[in-house]
Amino acid sequence: MGATEKLARFVIETPSEKISDEAIERATAGLMDAVGTALVANTNEIGRIITEFTEEVGGTPVSRVIGTNIKTSSPNAALANGTLGHADDYDDVGGFGHPAVILMPTVLALGEQLGKTGREILDAYVLGFDVGARLAQGIGGDHYERGWHSTVTLGTLASAAAASRLMGLTVDQTRHALGIAASHAAGMQANFGTMTKPLHPGNGARSGITAATLASKGYTANQNIIEAPLGYVAVFGDKQANINAMTHQLGDAQWQIVNPGFKIKEWPCCYGNHGAVPMLIDLVHKYEIQPEQVESVEFIGGMGASGFLNRPDTDTYFGGKFSLQFNIAAAVVDGAMSYDTFTDEKVNSPEIRDMMSRVILKDDIMTKDLPARIHSQHRDQTVVINMKDGRSVSDSIETATNTLVGHEIDVKFEANASKVLPSEKVERALSLLKDLKNVKDISEVLDAVTV
Amino acid sequence: MGATEKLARFVIETPSEKISDEAIERATAGLMDAVGTALVANTNEIGRIITEFTEEVGGTPVSRVIGTNIKTSSPNAALANGTLGHADDYDDVGGFGHPAVILMPTVLALGEQLGKTGREILDAYVLGFDVGARLAQGIGGDHYERGWHSTVTLGTLASAAAASRLMGLTVDQTRHALGIAASHAAGMQANFGTMTKPLHPGNGARSGITAATLASKGYTANQNIIEAPLGYVAVFGDKQANINAMTHQLGDAQWQIVNPGFKIKEWPCCYGNHGAVPMLIDLVHKYEIQPEQVESVEFIGGMGASGFLNRPDTDTYFGGKFSLQFNIAAAVVDGAMSYDTFTDEKVNSPEIRDMMSRVILKDDIMTKDLPARIHSQHRDQTVVINMKDGRSVSDSIETATNTLVGHEIDVKFEANASKVLPSEKVERALSLLKDLKNVKDISEVLDAVTV
Numbered sequence: 001m002g003a004t005e006k007l008a009r010f011v012i013e014t015p016s017e018k019i020s021d022e023a024i025e026r027a028t029a030g031l032m033d034a035v036g037t038a039l040v041a042n043t044n045e046i047g048r049i050i051t052e053f054t055e056e057v058g059g060t061p062v063s064r065v066i067g068t069n070i071k072t073s074s075p076n077a078a079l080a081n082g083t084l085g086h087a088d089d090y091d092d093v094g095g096f097g098h099p100a101v102i103l104m105p106t107v108l109a110l111g112e113q114l115g116k117t118g119r120e121i122l123d124a125y126v127l128g129f130d131v132g133a134r135l136a137q138g139i140g141g142d143h144y145e146r147g148w149h150s151t152v153t154l155g156t157l158a159s160a161a162a163a164s165r166l167m168g169l170t171v172d173q174t175r176h177a178l179g180i181a182a183s184h185a186a187g188m189q190a191n192f193g194t195m196t197k198p199l200h201p202g203n204g205a206r207s208g209i210t211a212a213t214l215a216s217k218g219y220t221a222n223q224n225i226i227e228a229p230l231g232y233v234a235v236f237g238d239k240q241a242n243i244n245a246m247t248h249q250l251g252d253a254q255w256q257i258v259n260p261g262f263k264i265k266e267w268p269c270c271y272g273n274h275g276a277v278p279m280l281i282d283l284v285h286k287y288e289i290q291p292e293q294v295e296s297v298e299f300i301g302g303m304g305a306s307g308f309l310n311r312p313d314t315d316t317y318f319g320g321k322f323s324l325q326f327n328i329a330a331a332v333v334d335g336a337m338s339y340d341t342f343t344d345e346k347v348n349s350p351e352i353r354d355m356m357s358r359v360i361l362k363d364d365i366m367t368k369d370l371p372a373r374i375h376s377q378h379r380d381q382t383v384v385i386n387m388k389d390g391r392s393v394s395d396s397i398e399t400a401t402n403t404l405v406g407h408e409i410d411v412k413f414e415a416n417a418s419k420v421l422p423s424e425k426v427e428r429a430l431s432l433l434k435d436l437k438n439v440k441d442i443s444e445v446l447d448a449v450t451v
Numbered sequence: 452m453g454a455t456e457k458l459a460r461f462v463i464e465t466p467s468e469k470i471s472d473e474a475i476e477r478a479t480a481g482l483m484d485a486v487g488t489a490l491v492a493n494t495n496e497i498g499r500i501i502t503e504f505t506e507e508v509g510g511t512p513v514s515r516v517i518g519t520n521i522k523t524s525s526p527n528a529a530l531a532n533g534t535l536g537h538a539d540d541y542d543d544v545g546g547f548g549h550p551a552v553i554l555m556p557t558v559l560a561l562g563e564q565l566g567k568t569g570r571e572i573l574d575a576y577v578l579g580f581d582v583g584a585r586l587a588q589g590i591g592g593d594h595y596e597r598g599w600h601s602t603v604t605l606g607t608l609a610s611a612a613a614a615s616r617l618m619g620l621t622v623d624q625t626r627h628a629l630g631i632a633a634s635h636a637a638g639m640q641a642n643f644g645t646m647t648k649p650l651h652p653g654n655g656a657r658s659g660i661t662a663a664t665l666a667s668k669g670y671t672a673n674q675n676i677i678e679a680p681l682g683y684v685a686v687f688g689d690k691q692a693n694i695n696a697m698t699h700q701l702g703d704a705q706w707q708i709v710n711p712g713f714k715i716k717e718w719p720c721c722y723g724n725h726g727a728v729p730m731l732i733d734l735v736h737k738y739e740i741q742p743e744q745v746e747s748v749e750f751i752g753g754m755g756a757s758g759f760l761n762r763p764d765t766d767t768y769f770g771g772k773f774s775l776q777f778n779i780a781a782a783v784v785d786g787a788m789s790y791d792t793f794t795d796e797k798v799n800s801p802e803i804r805d806m807m808s809r810v811i812l813k814d815d816i817m818t819k820d821l822p823a824r825i826h827s828q829h830r831d832q833t834v835v836i837n838m839k840d841g842r843s844v845s846d847s848i849e850t851a852t853n854t855l856v857g858h859e860i861d862v863k864f865e866a867n868a869s870k871v872l873p874s875e876k877v878e879r880a881l882s883l884l885k886d887l888k889n890v891k892d893i894s895e896v897l898d899a900v901t902v
Contacts, residue, residue, distance in 0.1 A: 049668045056664075057524035060509035073508035147681030149634075183600075183647050184654060186637035190682035196634050196672040199665075203635060213507075214650075217500045220769075221647040230598030230759075231641035308681075318671075 004226040006247040007134070008174035011127045011161045014251065016119065019126050023255040024437055027125040029409055030092050030257070031107070032433040033264050034085040034100035035066060035449055036416035040339065041087035042067035043419050046195050046318075050087075050202070054080040063109040064446045067420045074109040075206045075213075078159075081105035082202030086151075088342070089197070089321045090416075093271040094262025096132035096158060097151030098201060103128050105205035106159040110166050110212075111442040118439030120166065126257050128162030133256035134247065135226075139233065140240025144189075152187035152200035153236060159208020167212050172223070179221025180211035182232045192270075192308050193322040263403035264412070267337045269320070272309045273327035275302055275381040275400030280331040283385055283393050291333045291351060296358045298384040299324060302400075305361035312356060320347040329355035332385065339415070410434070421451065455677040457698040458585070459625035462578045462612045465702065467570065470577050474706040475888055477713070478576040480860055481543050482558070483884040484715050485536040485551035486517060486900055487867035491790065492538035493518035494870050497646050497769075501538075501653070505531040514560040515897045518871045525560040526657045526664075529610075532556035533653030537602075539793070540648070540772045541867075544722040545713025547583035547609060548602030549652060554579050556656035557610040561617050561663075562893040569890030571617065577708050579613030584707035585698065586677075590684065591691025595640075603638035603651035604687060610659020618663050623674070630672025631662035633683045643721075643759050644773040714854035715863070718788045720771070723760045724778035726753055726832040726851030731782040734836055734844050742784045742802060747809045749835040750775060753851075756812040763807060771798040780806035783836065790866070861885070872902065 001009075041047040051068050059073030065080040072080075085091050085101035092100045106128065107121040135154045144150050160181035164174040184207035187200040215221075226232045226246065233241050265271060266278075276299055283289065302309075302324075311323035320326040320342055329352050330341050346352060364380055379399035386392045404412055410430060417426040429448035432439055439445060452460075492498040502519050510524030516531040523531075536542050536552035543551045557579065558572040586605045595601050611632035615625040635658035638651040666672075677683045677697065684692050716722060717729075727750050734740065753760075753775075762774035771777040771793055780803050781792050797803060815831055830850035837843045855863055861881060868877040880899035883890055890896060 049665065049670050052668060053665060056511065057526060058509065058511035060507065075508060147686040179642060180647050183638045183642050183651060187634045188681065188686050190673045190676055190679040191630060191634050194671045194673055196631050200634060214500065214504060217503060219500050220645045222641045222645055225641055228641040230639065235598040235639050
């Protein structure tokens with residue numbers, strides 16, 4: 001049996017009872033966090049354009065767009081909700097990139113259209129996560145190194161898997177849905193730092209729902225798309241591809257959403273900054289460092305000087321989310337970071353620009369000349385603040401692990417939701433989302449997160 | 452100035468007067484042919500499913516779906532019209548694959564929404580063709596060899612270019628549109644022989660319109676997407692990529708739609724069969740060969756034994772379009788080929804299956820062991836009919852050039868249109884489409900090709 005059939009069987013035939021409480025709890029947290037990031041995105045330019053576009057193209061009103069009064073077709077709602085969810089790069093990270101903004105829009109839009117329960121959409125979420133994370137392991141790190149944005153190139157199939165589960169497709173139809181989805185998988189890193197990055201997961205979720213819907217009507221594709229000659233792995237994989245890894249211990253291994261799991265971001269910027277920022281904030285407070293005392297700030301390792309976060313000249317809040325120079329400068333100057341750190345004004349303020357010019361990015365000397373496949377596994381990060389008086393203070397970590405837990409996740413949701421919803425809706429949404437597994441009809445949740 | 456900016460300037464700043472009459476004439480023929488293939492596709496299963504899906508998801512009614520009474524948003528109409536146009540693999544071939552089914556749906560859907568003239572949509576068509584064909588030359592033959600379906604991976608940008616021209620975007624907005632489109636470019640050959648192949652150009656046209664529409668609202672992307680590090684060429688190109696070729700003599704060279712131009716298919720099957728089929732039909736008539744006299748039929752060269760047309764076991768009419776064994780058997784048994792050759796019944800008939808089992812595919816001995824980049828440039832094709840009485844007859848060509856010209860194009864259109872439209876509409880559509888450059892509002896054409 002090929003990988004495509006194995007994954008399709010797993011998605012369709014796994015009984016709900018087999019999905020652990022811990023997996024359901026993690027899916028609940030990831031989904032809720034992404035609904036919050038989608039809500040707050042209605043306050044920014046990306047949110048304005050994507051909702052205006054969604055309203056303009058219209059669609060049969062069966063699924064709602066978060067934070068708005070728009071009701072449209074499920075593919076269009078998924079496009080909008082995925083784009084909103086990722087608009088600030090504030091959503092979670094792990095598995096196959098940014099899993100929640102692919103899976104949340106898929107299961108919410110289709111769940112509302114089909115009148116599904118909270119538990120049904122969480123099951124689909126967990127299974128879709130597993131498919132995406134397994135594809136990520138099997139496709140190899142050189143997939144990302146070629147320039148693909150894995151969130152969507154892998155996530156489009158994860159969305160199709162989740163949609164197939166929710167629609168109750170047969171195994172055969174699910175294989176067709178995965179085949180259709182594979183021909184929609186697209187999105188490149190060269191668009192990072194522009195509004196097109198958040199469009200990627202929106203487009204992936206739209207494509208996954210479209211693929212499952214067409215398959216449900218008898219539309220066909222290559223039923224072995226993952227392993228086929230010139231198929232998904234052949235086209236998207238390079239030297240590191242390993243098809244067997246995609247189905248290793250399928251159904252017996254721990255749920256991917258639990259282990260390796262995902263991290264919930266504390267700040268609305270690329271996770272590549274989430275190592276340097278907390279270290280710098282700690283140093284600034286510990287040594288009571290004032291901006292005017294700083295001669296230079298060095299950052300060594302991570303994706304450092306040779307990665308896409310080397311953006312010394314960015315002049316927009318959105319580019320700032322992908323600039324190590326800006327994130328480092330903001331952490332040192334403000335000794336703090338929040339949603340409001342990312343504004344055009346802040347990015348262009350004289351104090352920040354002055355500090356950005358003092359930031360020095362260095363690649364890790366241990367690994368910089370090694371092949372990318374080794375380099376990319378090595379995540380050591382070091383920050384050094386060099387003072388004008390000759391002192392230096394520094395900190396290091398082996399890999400960034402910053403994540404919100406427990407009550408912090410609720411606080412983040414409330415802060416995001418409060419920027420768009422009245423307080424009674426915020427509390428209603430929070431209580432429904434935290435107890436999503438017991439919600440009888442997902443449309444109750446949409447009532448609470450729309451205006 | 453980078454390739455992206457050069458192409459955007461060319462698309463936006465070329466005055467209509469500079470576009471030659473011959474280019475406009477070729478665009479008219481290609482567009483008309485694709486409208487015809489979209490019409491007849493409403494009689495098949497792919498047509499049934501894609502129009503049912505389009506009706507179900509709905510959309511603001513501004514653009515119509517060919518051969519139906521559906522009016523929906525321009526992206527949705529483009530998805531349906533592109534899929535219909537390519538549903539039978541009966542549309543034209545050249546430039547970047549199947550150009551008409553990317554460009555026709557883009558300019559018709561957007562042209563109707565915006566109330567454009569026939570000449571305006573033909574200008575956009577010619578410019579979009581040029582962009583697609585130039586990307587094809589620059590990306591290199593190994594793009595296709597990796598497994599990409601160039602019709603859509605290149606065509607999505609051709610569509611965005613045509614859409615940007617029609618919408619009257621600025622050069623800057625067009626660069627953003629190309630960047631957004633690049634993150635939608637997808638579609639793999641592993642889905643050839645399934646219903647997903649025709650979905651590719653539909654999806655490409657939908658994406659091109661979406662990209663230009665978002666860019667018109669201020670949505671951003673990498674403005675140098677073609678040449679950017681990890682951008683379009685880096686991600687989609689392999690060893691043969693040549694960015695300079697994409698803009699060589701831009702604006703001074705002959706129009707790509709004229710030279711190398713495109714071919715209008717005589718039969719509804721992959722063009723890879725259009726070398727063997729006419730040679731075999733000629734031989735059968737010249738030597739009055741009856742099926743029962745045939746011992747075996749050999750085919751040597753072309754994409755032969757090692758290509759995706761080696762499908763001895765296909766059992767659907769759609770798979771038959773991509774099976775050299777089936778096309779060869781049908782040509783020899785029937786001594787003719789038509790739209791009605793491609794049915795499940797014919798593919799599975801005992802006489803055809805018996806002849807299919809006698810078909811022998813061989814790779815060209817001169818080139819089979821050479822690298823693919825050389826192999827794929829060599830298009831010699833030979834057919835040999837070996838008779839039971841020991842005689843053999845054969846024919847050879849250097850490359851397939853079969854194409855319809857002049858009145859034959861009208862006859863094909865009338866035959867296709869007549870399967871869906873009443874005769875007065877067929878004649879009205881034919882006369883409007885042949886004189887498209889003088890049509891005042893493209894909606895007149897849509898009146899004639901919808902029910």
